[in-house]
Amino acid sequence: MASERDGIRKERLDRGIKVRSDGVYCISSWREMAFLLSPRLLLIMGLLLMPLILEPAPYWQKVLIIVCIYAFLALGFDFLAHFVGLVSLGGALYIGVGAYISALLNTELGFPLWLSIPTATVLGGLFCTLLLWPCLPLRGVYFAIVSLMFPLLAARLIEALDVFGGTDGIMGLDGFANRWWEMYLLVSVLLIALFALRRLVNADMGLIFRGVKDNDQAVKASGISITFYKAVGVLIASCLGCFGGACLAHVYMWAGISQFAMDFSIIPIAATVVGGGGTLVGPLIGCLILVPISELLRDFGTLRIAVYALILMGFIVFKSEGLMSFGARKYNQFEHWVEI
Amino acid sequence: MDILIYGIINSATLALMAMGFTLVYGVSRLPNFAHGALYVLAGYICWLLLNELGIPYILAVFIALAFVAAVGGAMYQFILVRIRGMAISEIIASYAIGLAILEGLRWGGLKGGTFTLAPFVEGSIEILGVSVDWQRLLVVGLGTVLVGLLWIFVNQTRLGLALKGMAQDERAALTLGIDSDRMAVASMALGSLSAAVAALIILPLGSIVVEAGYHVLIMAVAVCIVGGLGSWTGALLAAFVIGFAQILTVAYLGAHFQVVVALLAIIATLILRPSGIFGRQKELEERV
Numbered sequence: 001m002a003s004e005r006d007g008i009r010k011e012r013l014d015r016g017i018k019v020r021s022d023g024v025y026c027i028s029s030w031r032e033m034a035f036l037l038s039p040r041l042l043l044i045m046g047l048l049l050m051p052l053i054l055e056p057a058p059y060w061q062k063v064l065i066i067v068c069i070y071a072f073l074a075l076g077f078d079f080l081a082h083f084v085g086l087v088s089l090g091g092a093l094y095i096g097v098g099a100y101i102s103a104l105l106n107t108e109l110g111f112p113l114w115l116s117i118p119t120a121t122v123l124g125g126l127f128c129t130l131l132l133w134p135c136l137p138l139r140g141v142y143f144a145i146v147s148l149m150f151p152l153l154a155a156r157l158i159e160a161l162d163v164f165g166g167t168d169g170i171m172g173l174d175g176f177a178n179r180w181w182e183m184y185l186l187v188s189v190l191l192i193a194l195f196a197l198r199r200l201v202n203a204d205m206g207l208i209f210r211g212v213k214d215n216d217q218a219v220k221a222s223g224i225s226i227t228f229y230k231a232v233g234v235l236i237a238s239c240l241g242c243f244g245g246a247c248l249a250h251v252y253m254w255a256g257i258s259q260f261a262m263d264f265s266i267i268p269i270a271a272t273v274v275g276g277g278g279t280l281v282g283p284l285i286g287c288l289i290l291v292p293i294s295e296l297l298r299d300f301g302t303l304r305i306a307v308y309a310l311i312l313m314g315f316i317v318f319k320s321e322g323l324m325s326f327g328a329r330k331y332n333q334f335e336h337w338v339e340i
Numbered sequence: 341m342d343i344l345i346y347g348i349i350n351s352a353t354l355a356l357m358a359m360g361f362t363l364v365y366g367v368s369r370l371p372n373f374a375h376g377a378l379y380v381l382a383g384y385i386c387w388l389l390l391n392e393l394g395i396p397y398i399l400a401v402f403i404a405l406a407f408v409a410a411v412g413g414a415m416y417q418f419i420l421v422r423i424r425g426m427a428i429s430e431i432i433a434s435y436a437i438g439l440a441i442l443e444g445l446r447w448g449g450l451k452g453g454t455f456t457l458a459p460f461v462e463g464s465i466e467i468l469g470v471s472v473d474w475q476r477l478l479v480v481g482l483g484t485v486l487v488g489l490l491w492i493f494v495n496q497t498r499l500g501l502a503l504k505g506m507a508q509d510e511r512a513a514l515t516l517g518i519d520s521d522r523m524a525v526a527s528m529a530l531g532s533l534s535a536a537v538a539a540l541i542i543l544p545l546g547s548i549v550v551e552a553g554y555h556v557l558i559m560a561v562a563v564c565i566v567g568g569l570g571s572w573t574g575a576l577l578a579a580f581v582i583g584f585a586q587i588l589t590v591a592y593l594g595a596h597f598q599v600v601v602a603l604l605a606i607i608a609t610l611i612l613r614p615s616g617i618f619g620r621q622k623e624l625e626e627r628v
Contacts, residue, residue, distance in 0.1 A: 087428050089435065134607050141371045144431050145561045149603055152554060156599055266439060269432060303447040309440035316433050317422050 011338045018332045039331065043281065044191060051183040060292075061179055065251055067291045068186035069095070072244035074268035074275075074283030075193060076237030082278035083201050084233035085213030086136075087144040092151035092264035093131075094241025095248060096257075098124040102246035103170040103255035113174045117246045124242030129235045136230045148265070155260040169256025173249055182251055190284070193240055198280050200236075209233055266305060267294065270312040276322025285324055343587055349476045351583025352483040355576055356538035357556050358563035359490065362575045364531035365564065367507045368524040370420065371431055372412075374438030375535055376557030381441055382408045382536035383548040405536045412532025413525045420528075421521060438553065446550040475544055482541050486534065491572065503527055555599075562602035566609045581605065 021032035054060045073091040080086045102120035105111040111119065135146045158164055165171070176182045200206050208229055211219040216226050249255040267290060268283065275286030290308065297304035315322065357379070364372045382404050389400035415437060423429040494500040505513040506523045514520055535556075543552075559582075567578030585601045 081428060087431060089431070134610060138610065141427060141431060142565065145371075145565070146603075146606060149558055149561075149606075152558070153599060153603055160594070160597065262439075266436075270436075273432065301447055302443045305443040306440045306447060309436040309438075309443065313419065313433050313436040313440065316429050316436070317419055320423070320429065 007340055008337045009340055010335050012329070012333045012335050014333050043284075047187050047191060051180065051187070058179070061183060063292055063295050065182055065186055065247075066295075067287050068183075068190050069244040069248050070264075070267050070271065070291055071190055071284045071287040072193070072240045073264060074271040074287050075190075075197065075280065076240040077268045078272045078277055078280055078283045079197055079201070080233055080237045081272070083206065083209045083213060084230060085216075086230060086233065087147075088234075088237070089144050089148040089269070090151045090265055091241060091268050092260045092262065093147070093154060094124070094128055094238045095245035095264045096151060096154055096260040097128055097238075098242030098245025099249035099255040099259045100164055100170070100245075101127070101242070102249045103173055104164065106173050106250075107170055113176065113250055117243070117250065120246040121239050121243040124245065125235050125239030128238035128242065129231055132234050132238075133231060136227050136234070151260040151265060155257045158257055158260075165256070167257060169254055169258075171254050173253045173255065175253045176250060182247070186247055189243065194280060194284060197236075201280070205229075205232075262305060263294075266308055266312070267291065270308045270315075272322075273312055273315045273320070274322060276324030276326070279322070279324040279328070282322050282324030286322075289323075343584075343591055347580075347584040347587040349480055350587050351580040352480040353542055354559055354563055354583050355487065355579035356479070356483045356534075356542065358560040358567075358575055358579060359487065359538065360531035360534035361557075361560035362564050362567075362572070363490070363534065364527050367503045367527035368416075370416075370424075370524065370528070371434065372528065372531060373431060373435035373557065374415065374441065375531070375560055376553035376555070377438035377441035378408050378412060378532045378535045379539040379556045380445060380548065380550060380553040381411065382539040383543040383552075384445055386540055387548060401540055404540065405533060408536035409529045409533040412535075413529035415532075416525045416528040421524070424521075424524075438557070442550050442553045473545070479541055479545070482537075486537060487572075487576070490534070499526060503530075558599070559602060562606055565606050578605075 017032060017035050020026065020029075021036050026032040026036060050064055051061060054064060073095065076094070077088060077091055080088050098120050101124045102116045105116040105119055106113065131150065132147065135143055138146065159167055176185075201209065208219065208224060211224075212226050212229050212233075219226055219229075245259060248259065268287070271286030271290050272283040273286070274290060275282030275284065277283075290311070294304050294308070297307060319326075360378075361372060361375045364370055364375075385407055386400050386404040389395045389403055390397060395403070415434075419437065420430065420433060423433055492500075494504055502513070502518045503523055503526065505516065505518055506520060506527075510520055513523075538556075546552075562582060563575055563578045566582060567574030567576070582602060582605050585605065586598050589597045589601050
């Protein structure tokens, strides 16, 4: 097939400033430091200022809270899928477990909110890890399938056994003192989690995680337990998810079966793919784009899941690198056409 | 006696549901997560043709079958072929297609009222003191016929043998002039076709609901994992194990626990015998 692009190809070169700011000497120049810091500061300041910007629109402040909760799941999914090699299709499990544990602690045992959320995060993370433990030796497809089943099953079981309030859910949780607490708690924990994970994947432990993903036989041959490290990975991801779930329960002052719903499984995956898998920031950006779209489509009911699924499919097939990798490339390199 | 007869029927149902999934995975190593969606789609298309266009039942059935098989083939040809071999992308993309179909149907078609297909044969018959609908017997009968036909197809025809060759060693098959993409399209079409056949036989027993899509996917996967992927005997045996386990649970514990059985079966299999009942070493390596 002849086209105008025959005989030429795109050449990519790192920008000079990118090269200069690679080493430690970048601190010798303000411009180079600005080059490194500005994208990061843009994200941090943007997220921190967002609640203030949205002040006149309380509805969109609520959306921001939901964005953050999805972002926790997406972050966990990206970490598990691209650094540990476990594709977990059932993010709703983490949200549901976090929400229910927090609700039970709050209503049955009378834990105050500032105690029930952290406890639910840790207990929920441990609980999810224990649930998934037998499935951890599984690879790829098999783990995806089994993890998909857990949230569906959990919802059925609660319905069938009529425990934890059955189909009504648990009502009457303590709410946050005011909206600002909700927003700033979520935004700041999200930023901390994001940067902590970015450090973790470059530390020694992150190296092992990546080894587990790329060549688990080699890791095994080095005398390191694969299953243990996979469990640690799942623990980190599920703690993030459970924190989101616990906050969600307290924001709505309610925990119920719908927190095991499909939305929580599919949106984080879509956000990761759209934002760029393996970058950790990408999923957050994906959530910032997709969740507001979802809110705009709320009137159409379940059609919004179908829309997501189509966006997800389009991105994975035609633009699988995602927005973040695309953006990073444009930022760091310039491109031009050369004759072959 | 109830348990025996309904156990057999339930097992045949499961085997029918799982057949297409095993076939596609066995041939093209493609986990078709849209399997359940194609199942529901077949039922809905048939219902639409019958009730909106007034086409005779037999014709509607065949049009629905052809349509779903075409959808399956097209899905591979235009979408999945681009991400062949990238396991994570394959799972996510086919799951996304399935979700789009299912949730699209929930929004645009299957809402308000119940959607039912008439049974092929009305009435019931008494076997050994248990009354059984003819349709349920038909599930067993047609299920057996279908499995037999698929077996003959895979082992006797040129296309079937080509598919089998692909499953065993893709590179060797390529050197013998078998086009791997065309075979994958064929296997997807065939797999979708058998999902549709299963749908049209089983759905008249109940009503067409979106949830069935997820249920079928889970069951198909459970049967495949327990049986060992790519193994026909294993899948059949697993269908019987899970089928009877479910009926026993319903009889002694309550209908709510039916799904739990499948999950427990998966977990037990993975712990006791990770390659599945009839799995081979090759499968074991890629699973654990």
